[in-house]
Amino acid sequence: MKSYRKELWFELPTRRGFINITRQVEMGLKESGVTEGLVLVNAMHITASVFINDDEAGLHQDYEKWLESLAPHEPVSQYLHNRTGEDNADAHMKRQIMGREVVVAITKGKLDFGPWEQIFYGEFDGRRKKRVLVKIIGE
Amino acid sequence: MKSYRKELWFELPTRRGFINITRQVEMGLKESGVTEGLVLVNAMHITASVFINDDEAGLHQDYEKWLESLAPHEPVSQYLHNRTGEDNADAHMKRQIMGREVVVAITKGKLDFGPWEQIFYGEFDGRRKKRVLVKIIGE
């Protein structure tokens, strides 16, 4: 069994945003030499997500508006968590809806994807350095 | 290490619906010959889900109503994504709540499930052919 590990680093200039990381995961897969197995891609921070969906700018704006309606950032005083000095309680909720991780099949050395699947980093509390883990096992 | 891959195809006559795919995953597991490992079951489309829950018709109607309240289909004009010519932005949101994939343990050649766990395909934009991937690794 082979295993491979890589960290992807991000520092978004805004509080929230989505970044397509599919190519970086594919580069890791190529480096790993694994042709059959699984790749785990997960946010290493608890106010960020990794998810698979469509690379369409309108949809990303829809997600932003929708997540804000389900877990509003303001007023920050509505969340007990923010009494710790943070203002990111909403980010912990948005991350639960969008998810922490994805697991993707590796077949014949490639991400085994349907036609529109793309991997995204979802940032909900940016403006600081944060990481994503890519872990591959297989042979 | 053994690996196994299978696609399950669906074409629901309705926009939304849930299909129990547990038996099809079990058949794949049997074909794979894997007795210890992991099975990944994921929607290959970004307006569909694979999830584990109860096979109870009332609950499925509750899910339908609940998901529609959290991410309504109508009016389709409320979503920027639908300006691309689609009318399925809500389906991209429902899928995030229900999830893209499940990973299930394989122990002694069986899906290592609790008493009520069943695997479902969740369709949120049907009336066309769509796929689920079953990928098994182990030995």
Place this chain on the structure above:
Amino acid sequence: MKSYRKELWFELPTRRGFINITRQVEMGLKESGVTEGLVLVNAMHITASVFINDDEAGLHQDYEKWLESLAPHEPVSQYLHNRTGEDNADAHMKRQIMGREVVVAITKGKLDFGPWEQIFYGEFDGRRKKRVLVKIIGE
């Protein structure tokens, strides 16, 4: 390839609650002897979750309030599922938002975590015995 399986048992005295199970997963990992691989941790019941987030009491109260706003327990008659004699339809919904499972990378014999990641059991229909599965594969 090595594989390892362990069940964690819980019986919460309340309907809902969160329990940090990180140490129990780490003990399982140590017992497994696996140094490179993946660990799957999943609720074996469909009204409970396993998720990764922050071990902060205020946040957990925020989650409780937020989940109750998205999928209220009362009135129980609003859910068709509760006509089966259950009163836990809301728990099946809360579990979908928080998720069934997490997959965590194992690197050099440790859970490959960011600085604040902790694994939680999320109970939404307690006051009875329920289980979590820890399954490890790797070498």
